Amino acid sequence: MVRHKVAAQVEEAAAPMAAALGLELVDVVYVKEGGNWYLRLFIDREGGVTLDDCQAMSEKLDRWLDEVDPVPQSYHLEVSSPGLERPLKKPDDFRRFQGRMIQLSTFAPVEGRKKFTGLLVGAGEESVQLEIQGRQLVIPMEQVAAARLKAEF
Structure with a gap:
């Protein structure tokens, strides 16, 4: 339940950040794999995203995460493209x-x-x-x- 709450809170904050960068926030996933927690954001734009896009989104979101601190445990932040087989959600x-x-x-x-x-x-x-x-x-x-x-x- 905490996973979904964290993902929803991050998604709400990250969507306008992505839009300000000319990006679309495709999905936010907060998951535990092995002994580590991962907060993953998937971004896209017409023509695809670049490493610079991922870095810009990561930096913008990182400031907010440090300020608000919505994640109860330590985690790894990953920002990437959703790939060729991107999810369709909306x-x-x-x-x-x-x-x-x-x-x-x-x-x-x-x-x-x-x-x-x-x-x-x-x-x-x-x-x-x-x-x-x-x-x-x-x-x-x-x-x-x-x-x-x-x-x-």
């Missing part, structure tokens, strides 16, 4: 990446399945529309557990 993400292949999982089965790979052909506030093997499938947004771009080579 309805705007789905609209932005229409025409791309995605992988999507649902909380409950839709037509007997919970995992889908298909072409993202439509998105709104209420649903996501995929084309899978020439067939259209509409998935309610409230059923989307996770979605990410599928890298195509």
